[in-house]
Amino acid sequence: MPTNNPLSPETRAIIRAQMTRRGVLAGAGGLGVAGLLAACGTKSASTGAKGASVTDISATDKIARWANWTLYLDYDSKSKTYPTLEAFKKSSGINVTYAEDVDDNNTFYGKVAGQLKLGKDIGYDIVTLTDWMAGRWIRLGYTQTLDAAAIPNKKNILTVLENVSFDPGRNNSLTWQTGFAGFGWNKSLLPKGVHTLDDLFAPANKGRIEVLSEMRDTMGIIMQYQGVDISKTFTEAQFMNAIDFLQKKISDGFIRQVKGNSYKEDLISGDAIAVIGWSGDLFQLATENKGKFEFAIPESGGTLWSDNLMIPSTSPHKANAEAVINNYYDPKVAAQVAAYVNYVCPVQGAQAEMEKIDPTLANSPYIFPDAAALAKVKVFASLTPAEETKYQTAFQKATGN
Amino acid sequence: MAFVAAVAKRSGNVRGIKRPSTPYLLLIPGIAWLFMFFIYPLINLASTSTQTPAASGEVGAYVQTFRFANYIDAFSGARDQFLRSIVYALIATLLALAISYPLAYAIAFKSGKWKNLLLVLVVAPFFTSFLLRTVAWKQILGNEGPVVAVLKFLHILGPQSGLTASAFAVVTGMTYNFLPFMTLPLYASLERIDPRTLEASSDLYANGITTFRKVTFPLSLPGVVAGTLLTFIPAAGDYINATLLGNPRTKMIGNVIEARFFDIVDYPTAAALSFMLMAAILIMVMVYVRRAGTEELV
Numbered sequence: 266m267p268t269n270n271p272l273s274p275e276t277r278a279i280i281r282a283q284m285t286r287r288g289v290l291a292g293a294g295g296l297g298v299a300g301l302l303a304a305c306g307t308k309s310a311s312t313g314a315k316g317a318s319v320t321d322i323s324a325t326d327k328i329a330r331w332a333n334w335t336l337y338l339d340y341d342s343k344s345k346t347y348p349t350l351e352a353f354k355k356s357s358g359i360n361v362t363y364a365e366d367v368d369d370n371n372t373f374y375g376k377v378a379g380q381l382k383l384g385k386d387i388g389y390d391i392v393t394l395t396d397w398m399a400g401r402w403i404r405l406g407y408t409q410t411l412d413a414a415a416i417p418n419k420k421n422i423l424t425v426l427e428n429v430s431f432d433p434g435r436n437n438s439l440t441w442q443t444g445f446a447g448f449g450w451n452k453s454l455l456p457k458g459v460h461t462l463d464d465l466f467a468p469a470n471k472g473r474i475e476v477l478s479e480m481r482d483t484m485g486i487i488m489q490y491q492g493v494d495i496s497k498t499f500t501e502a503q504f505m506n507a508i509d510f511l512q513k514k515i516s517d518g519f520i521r522q523v524k525g526n527s528y529k530e531d532l533i534s535g536d537a538i539a540v541i542g543w544s545g546d547l548f549q550l551a552t553e554n555k556g557k558f559e560f561a562i563p564e565s566g567g568t569l570w571s572d573n574l575m576i577p578s579t580s581p582h583k584a585n586a587e588a589v590i591n592n593y594y595d596p597k598v599a600a601q602v603a604a605y606v607n608y609v610c611p612v613q614g615a616q617a618e619m620e621k622i623d624p625t626l627a628n629s630p631y632i633f634p635d636a637a638a639l640a641k642v643k644v645f646a647s648l649t650p651a652e653e654t655k656y657q658t659a660f661q662k663a664t665g666n
Numbered sequence: 667m668a669f670v671a672a673v674a675k676r677s678g679n680v681r682g683i684k685r686p687s688t689p690y691l692l693l694i695p696g697i698a699w700l701f702m703f704f705i706y707p708l709i710n711l712a713s714t715s716t717q718t719p720a721a722s723g724e725v726g727a728y729v730q731t732f733r734f735a736n737y738i739d740a741f742s743g744a745r746d747q748f749l750r751s752i753v754y755a756l757i758a759t760l761l762a763l764a765i766s767y768p769l770a771y772a773i774a775f776k777s778g779k780w781k782n783l784l785l786v787l788v789v790a791p792f793f794t795s796f797l798l799r800t801v802a803w804k805q806i807l808g809n810e811g812p813v814v815a816v817l818k819f820l821h822i823l824g825p826q827s828g829l830t831a832s833a834f835a836v837v838t839g840m841t842y843n844f845l846p847f848m849t850l851p852l853y854a855s856l857e858r859i860d861p862r863t864l865e866a867s868s869d870l871y872a873n874g875i876t877t878f879r880k881v882t883f884p885l886s887l888p889g890v891v892a893g894t895l896l897t898f899i900p901a902a903g904d905y906i907n908a909t910l911l912g913n914p915r916t917k918m919i920g921n922v923i924e925a926r927f928f929d930i931v932d933y934p935t936a937a938a939l940s941f942m943l944m945a946a947i948l949i950m951v952m953v954y955v956r957r958a959g960t961e962e963l964v
Contacts (some may be wrong), residue, residue: 371928378726401725472831515914521831523914535809536830650725657930662743665914666925 319384319409323584327359330582331391331589332366332373334572335526336549337442339605349601353592359585364389369478369525370398381407381579390580391589393441397481399573400431400647408437409576415587418594421613425639426571430647438573439590440611442545442602445631445642446482447567449542449550449560451532459539461564462490471519475528476511476541480660481645482568483523483541487511489566489643496643504656512663523664532558545608548631552607560631562641569642571611603632715937726931733934740938744922748946751919754833754908755901758840762848762897763890765841770852770889771882774859788849796843800910803839804830807911831913839907847896855889856882891958899947919943 338347350361366389367373373394377387394402402408413419419439432438448459459465465474476483485495487507493499514520521537522528529546531537533554547560574593576586592598596614603610604622610632619627630638648656716736717728741748773784791799807813807829817823829835859882867877905920912918919939926936 369928371931375928375931405724472826472828518913518915521913534805536828649723651723653725654719654930654932658932661925661929665917666747666922666929 319579319581319583321583322581326582327585328362328582329359329390329585329589330362330364330388331393331586332364332389333391333393333441334367335365337365337393337572337606338363339602349593349598353589353598357588357592359588361589367393370395374398374401377577381405381577384579386579386581387577389577390582390586392575392577393572394575395479395570395572396429396431396644397647397653399438399575402575402577403432403437407578409578409580409583410436411439411576411590412583412587415584416591416594418591418612421594421596421599423611423613426611429571432573438575439594441572441574441593442606443569443571443609443611445544445560445562445567445569445609445634445638446477446479446486446541447544447560447562448539449528449532449547449558450539451535452557452559454535454538458559458561460561462487465539465541466514466519470539471517472521473536473538474514474520474540475522475524475531475537476520477528477543478523478525478664479570480657482543482570483511484508484656484660485568485643485645486541486563486566490563492565494643495566495568495645498646501652501655505659508659508663511660515663515665544631545606548607548629562638564641567642569639569644607632609634711937711940714933715941717934726933728934736934736938737942740935741942743935744919744939747917747919747922748942750916751902751943752946752950754837754840754916754918755898755904757837758844758901759848759894759898761837761841762845763894766845766848766852766893767890770849770856773849773853774856785853788846788853792846797906797910799843800839800906803835803842804910807835807838830911833912833916835911836907836916836918839911840901840904843904843907844897844901847900848893851892851896852886852889855886855892859885887958891955895951895954899951902947903943 339349340346341348347363350363353359354361373392377389380387392402411419416439419435422435422440426440426443427435429435448465450459452458455470457464484504484507487510488495488499488503491503491507491510493503493507511520515523522531526543526546528537528540528542529550532540532542532550542560544560547558550558551560574590576583580586593602594612596612596618599610599612599615600618600622603615603619604626607626607629608631610616610619616627616633619633626632713730714728716730716732716734718731718733718736720727720729769788773781773788777784805811809828809830814823814829817829818825823829863881863885864877867881872880903920905918905924908916908918908921923936923939923943926932926939
């Protein structure tokens with residue numbers, strides 16, 4: 266953990282995210298937006314870059330550029346390098362540029378969508394995006410088909426992740442990490458813990474609760490509390506019911522803020538005492554703060570999400586990117602990554618490798634969940650583009666936007 | 667007349683055709699810049715603002731249908747945030763003026779040899795990122811911070827209440843962040859006041875208050891107008907303070923535009939809102955400058 270930094274990595278992440286957003290929106294005066302809209306072009310009717318062909322120059326240009334989220338790859342704070350990546354660079358001769366450039370699915374999409382549409386290189390050969398956003402890229406033809414022969418380790422993927430609705434047969438994506446959304450809380454202030462949504466919205470917690478800005482996680486937990494199976498098609502009324510619940514909690518002042526990873530800082534500072542958050546984050550927080558924080562999957566059910574590695578349609582380094590992906594599906598390498606990031610490892614055989622690194626982690630239900638944990642979580646059903654827009658609008662309105 | 671025309675013609679022929687067009691040629695880079703980074707994006711923004719979702723229904727796909735009702739829909743959806751932005755920006759501007767005027771006055775008239783140092787101190791926060799400064803306020807006003815501790819000790823704040831994630835924190839953050847924009851123009855216009863006018867005022871038996879009311883303040887008016895504009899305009903469009911220091915009930919118009927653009931991928935509404943914000947600010951500024959009666963800004 267790079268903890269000797271004056272600023273926590275999360276702070277740096279939001280600062281960087283906000284700065285780029287600030288640059289993009291230029292104080293929302295309109296010009297910045299205009300610039301971006303200009304980049305998108307006026308002919309917005311045509312979507313998809315299907316058929317766009319890029320010549321693979323991997324053999325001559327031995328590089329691969331990877332965009333990932335913060336704190337998502339094993340990092341050695343002493344040498345300031347990523348050990349597994351360094352090892353790969355040495356063995357393969359491919360120079361991998363790793364950038365923590367993804368801080369939000371929507372923001373990242375907003376940044377590169379214009380170039381993808383025009384078929385211009387977005388500057389990345391591997392992107393790491395969450396299921397629903399990965400689904401959008403694949404649907405729009407913004408990804409390249411993975412060559413199974415170039416990724417022999419693909420066979421190591423966990424059975425539950427082998428076939429997903431947004432990418433049947435995993436032809437365009439492979440899981441990077443998986444995790445749960447559930448409740449996180451400050452153990453010293455809430456010794457009884459948070460196990461149901463009623464525990465979370467207990468009157469004593471009023472104004473010190475935070476929920477995720479990731480619609481599917483927050484709404485998924487509320488809907489399951491209301492008895493809706495989020496993994497199957499649900500009705501608009503069911504979704505709006507949950508929106509009403511969220512809206513009420515916001516207007517009554519229960520919810521302090523709706524945000525991404527930065528809820529971690531508020532838990533540390535004490536501004537927030539209970540949250541809807543992500544398992545890996547809370548596991549890291551608990552380790553760094555000597556067990557002051559804890560995570561639990563809600564009794565009524567949590568959500569299971571994955572981030573997926575994909576090769577953008579504009580990448581001229583497909584073979585190099587495939588070599589990188591193959592490397593991280595080696596159980597040995599995957600275990601090294603899992604020991605650092607603490608999210609659910611999608612690679613079979615990594616648990617056995619983890620035994621050698623750290624036996625306690627090998628038994629962690631956060632990293633290698635057992636059947637009981639998996640039974641309590643569901644994947645949010647895919648939405649049609651129309652539903653996506655409608656629900657996202659309702660969610661943004663409920664959260665004050 | 668014929669002679670003049672002949673000379674003009676001759677000089678045009680003899681001295682070369684280039685001469686009359688030189689100024690225009692020199693203007694090309696400027697105009698190109700203006701066109702590329704201002705006019706074209708503005709046209710694009712206007713064009714986007716009247717689009718409607720494409721038949722494919724794909725996220726982010728829009729076609730031009732010249733639907734001007736987009737503006738009505740966008741406004742009715744974000745009326746609260748619009749109003750809030752203007753109110754917050756107004757309060758922050760007035761607070762900044764109340765803090766900056768004495769400060770600028772002291773620097774201009776009373777600081778002596780400390781003048782340069784004080785000016786540097788006013789500008790110094792600019793050397794750190796806008797964001798870091800705002801995050802710092804989160805800590806200053808935070809539940810574990812000094813302000814809350816003092817207020818709790820004085821029983822002004824209850825044991826359960828805090829200051830962050832509130833409208834108070836948002837306005838405080840905006841006031842602080844835009845303070846130098848107010849102080850510097852004020853200082854510039856105060857510093858330029860001829861001390862002899864003040865002496866003349868006291869020679870005419872005006873006391874300090876009258877001198878300020880009749881001489882100093884009217885002479886500093888250009889600074890007041892410039893400072894309030896430079897504070898109000900960015901404050902009304904700001905969304906960083908509302909994001910970091912506010913809560914879901916203190917969202918401003920900038921937050922709505924951001925959410926529309928990135929989260930909902932609703933480019934037309936985001937564009938329409940941006941346009942309306944721009945228009946609203948422009949109208950308010952025009953009325954204000956008219957009322958203030960100053961032609962020159964500093």
